[in-house]
Amino acid sequence: MELLDIIKPENQVFCKTKLMTDTPLSYCPGCGHGTAHNITMEVIDEMGIQEDTIGVAPVGCSVLAYDFMNIDMTQAAHGRAPAVATAIARTWPKKYVFTYQGDGDLAAIGTAETIHACNRGENIVIIFINNGIYGMTGGQMAPTTLEGMKSSTSPFGRDIKTMGSPLKMTELVAQLPGTYFVTRQAVHTHKHVRKAKKAIRQAFENLKLNKGISFVEIVSNCNSGWKMTPNDANEWMVDNMFPYYPLGDIKVNGKLK
Amino acid sequence: MSELKLMKGNEALAEAAIRAGVDAYFGYPITPQTELIEYLMNEQTEKRTGMVCLQAESEIAAINMVYGAASTGKKVFTSSSSPGISLKQEGISYLAGAELPAVIVNVVRGGPGLGTIQPSQADYFQSVKGGGHGDYKLYVLAPSSVQEMSDFVEDAFDIAFKYRAPVLILSDGLIGQMMEKVKLKPQKKRRTDEEVIKECGSWATTGKTKNRERNIITSLDLQSEKMEARVHRLMKKYEQMEKEDLRFEKIQCDDAEYLIVAYGSSARISQKAVEMARAKGIKVGLLRPITLFPFPKKQLFKLADQVKGMLSVELNAGQMVEDVRLSVEFKVPVEHFGRTGGIIHTPEEILEALEQKIINNGTIRHHKTRESSIL
Ligand SMILES: Cc1ncc(C[n+]2csc(CCOP(=O)(O)OP(=O)(O)O)c2C)c(N)n1
Ligand code: SF4
Numbered sequence: 001m002e003l004l005d006i007i008k009p010e011n012q013v014f015c016k017t018k019l020m021t022d023t024p025l026s027y028c029p030g031c032g033h034g035t036a037h038n039i040t041m042e043v044i045d046e047m048g049i050q051e052d053t054i055g056v057a058p059v060g061c062s063v064l065a066y067d068f069m070n071i072d073m074t075q076a077a078h079g080r081a082p083a084v085a086t087a088i089a090r091t092w093p094k095k096y097v098f099t100y101q102g103d104g105d106l107a108a109i110g111t112a113e114t115i116h117a118c119n120r121g122e123n124i125v126i127i128f129i130n131n132g133i134y135g136m137t138g139g140q141m142a143p144t145t146l147e148g149m150k151s152s153t154s155p156f157g158r159d160i161k162t163m164g165s166p167l168k169m170t171e172l173v174a175q176l177p178g179t180y181f182v183t184r185q186a187v188h189t190h191k192h193v194r195k196a197k198k199a200i201r202q203a204f205e206n207l208k209l210n211k212g213i214s215f216v217e218i219v220s221n222c223n224s225g226w227k228m229t230p231n232d233a234n235e236w237m238v239d240n241m242f243p244y245y246p247l248g249d250i251k252v253n254g255k256l257k
Numbered sequence: 258m259s260e261l262k263l264m265k266g267n268e269a270l271a272e273a274a275i276r277a278g279v280d281a282y283f284g285y286p287i288t289p290q291t292e293l294i295e296y297l298m299n300e301q302t303e304k305r306t307g308m309v310c311l312q313a314e315s316e317i318a319a320i321n322m323v324y325g326a327a328s329t330g331k332k333v334f335t336s337s338s339s340p341g342i343s344l345k346q347e348g349i350s351y352l353a354g355a356e357l358p359a360v361i362v363n364v365v366r367g368g369p370g371l372g373t374i375q376p377s378q379a380d381y382f383q384s385v386k387g388g389g390h391g392d393y394k395l396y397v398l399a400p401s402s403v404q405e406m407s408d409f410v411e412d413a414f415d416i417a418f419k420y421r422a423p424v425l426i427l428s429d430g431l432i433g434q435m436m437e438k439v440k441l442k443p444q445k446k447r448r449t450d451e452e453v454i455k456e457c458g459s460w461a462t463t464g465k466t467k468n469r470e471r472n473i474i475t476s477l478d479l480q481s482e483k484m485e486a487r488v489h490r491l492m493k494k495y496e497q498m499e500k501e502d503l504r505f506e507k508i509q510c511d512d513a514e515y516l517i518v519a520y521g522s523s524a525r526i527s528q529k530a531v532e533m534a535r536a537k538g539i540k541v542g543l544l545r546p547i548t549l550f551p552f553p554k555k556q557l558f559k560l561a562d563q564v565k566g567m568l569s570v571e572l573n574a575g576q577m578v579e580d581v582r583l584s585v586e587f588k589v590p591v592e593h594f595g596r597t598g599g600i601i602h603t604p605e606e607i608l609e610a611l612e613q614k615i616i617n618n619g620t621i622r623h624h625k626t627r628e629s630s631i632l
Contacts, residue, residue: 084328
């Protein structure tokens with residue numbers, strides 16, 4: 001088989017996600033954000049809902065999500081994406097509205113907006129990238145930073161006594177009647193990517209049925225903030241993040257598992 | 258059909274918003290503007306016109322909801338009073354930066370801090386000098402009657418959409434709470450989604466269709482040149498507002514020897530002071546800025562050639578007086594009179610202040626101002 005035959009569309013096993021733009025990703029090599037973007041856009045493409053999807057970008061490394069996702073997007077102030085999405089979903093009830101937020105954005109400065117949007121059961125999808133650190137501002141402690149984990153603002157490790165415990169936002173929102181589907185996923189291996197994509201698909205399918213909040217956490221890495229190579233970061237994530245933030249569904253069809 | 262009703266200012270504004278075909282309201286209770294959200298909830302706006310009305314978890318959430326709906330081209334507004342407006346400032350700055358049309362209502366109470374629930378005009382600086390961070394301004398409308406509380410809703414939305422910019426209706430506890438006759442406009446239909454897309458589809462995030470590029474709403478420009486271009490674009494809008502949409506009212510100014518400058522509730526009370534002065538044979542006029550930004554700078558500059566002095570009457574410790582002084586470029590003495598803490602000045606007090614500070618005080622003014630400013 002000639003090379004030209006191999007790259008014919010029918011022979012391709014994998015190609016660029018259709019709804020990703022040609023703008024090069026601004027993320028560090030190995031960062032989970034890019035993969036999470038890809039699978040979100042694949043879901044929107046596969047469901048054929050590009051015209052009806054409105055995304056809300058956060059403040060954080062993924063503030064520029066709108067440069068990469070080929071859909072209409074509004075960039076929200078730090079932490080306020082669930083409030084912004086609430087209004088869009090309320091005034092355009094037939095649209096598919098989602099937020100894409102980091103852990104500083106969603107679980108620190110935006111705690112109130114997150115909890116209240118979840119409590120009201122807004123018909124939106126929240127995609128929550130938990131990398132245990134503030135990536136964009138250069139690796140400061142996040143509410144999700146693990147005990148003993150070093151960051152630029154916890155240089156001697158997170159001290160639970162003075163800095164509080166890592167916040168399990170996902171378990172917290174699962175308690176609220178307004179959340180319909182709450183799950184925790186990862187995107188560091190093919191197997192996990194496929195599972196995470198299925199979860200995101202489920203979340204968007206729920207929107208169609210007007211089921212309220214679907215909350216998809218993706219435990220991810222921040223090799224720059226953690227000061228590790230991409231491979232080491234993934235290994236560290238499996239060994240340290242997953243035990244505290246166990247993967248799997250937490251609430252399905254409105255029922256806690 | 259238009260209708261004549263006896264209403265509180267806050268209620269008249271709420272009713273006018275429903276009738277203007279507004280799409281959504283997001284707010285959080287605070288005295289003295291709570292009647293506004295109560296009225297809307299009681300009217301069951303979703304049933305009446307399909308207008309969304311939601312009590313948010315905070316003013317921060319409310320203004321960001323406004324940002325969300327505005328980013329999709331919907332007609333949306335929020336209301337609050339001073340401490341709540343302080344919380345909204347980040348969102349207001351984002352609205353200005355992202356060039357979104359929206360209306361914000363501030364029914365001002367006394368401050369700083371938790372202050373008092375009584376009327377005040379102490380948020381003048383916050384309203385016209387920025388309030389939030391960055392290089393931006395708000396178009397500011399100052400109603401001085403219940404009728405204007407009602408009329409300014411549509412005016413505010415017209416300006417907001419003309420310029421794709423946030424507009425502030427700066428009221429106060431007096432205008433918000435008092436009852437007056439008000440002529441309400443007939444009910445307008447809300448735009449359908451298709452009409453919104455037709456009108457705003459070139460910029461709003463209504464869903465990317467095949468025949469256009471994606472729309473992005475953001476206030477972020479990491480490249481300095483782009484950010485500067487954005488700021489210049491905003492400044493152009495403000496220049497155009499000054500040229501095309503300045504509003505003011507002149508009352509008995511033609512033969513005036515002295516001028517009172519006052520807006521909102523202070524203008525109402527000052528009008529009485531003008532009458533009283535005229536009865537005493539003192540020729541006093543009143544200039545009422547209806548827009549606080551843009552400000553009637555040129556009109557004041559011109560009047561400075563005619564009058565011997567001006568008194569800026571405000572329910573605060575002296576804020577607009579700075580803009581009056583800047584406008585007249587020190588051609589005539591300009592003094593401030595106002596009560597604070599929620600106390601409302603009487604026409605008698607205003608007239609007395611005019612006599613003491615301006616009429617009987619011409620030549621020694623400069624000396625005195627300096628002294629009192631040091632104190
Ligand atoms: C009001 C406000 N406070 C602080 C910041 C600075 N800031 C920008 S991004 C960020 C943290 C982002 O961290 P996270 O949400 O975890 O996202 P990540 O970058 O890790 O993906 C902070 C504190 C800001 N932009 N606005
Ligand atoms: S700083 Fe961290 S979160 Fe941000 S792009 Fe780099 S690896 Fe990803």
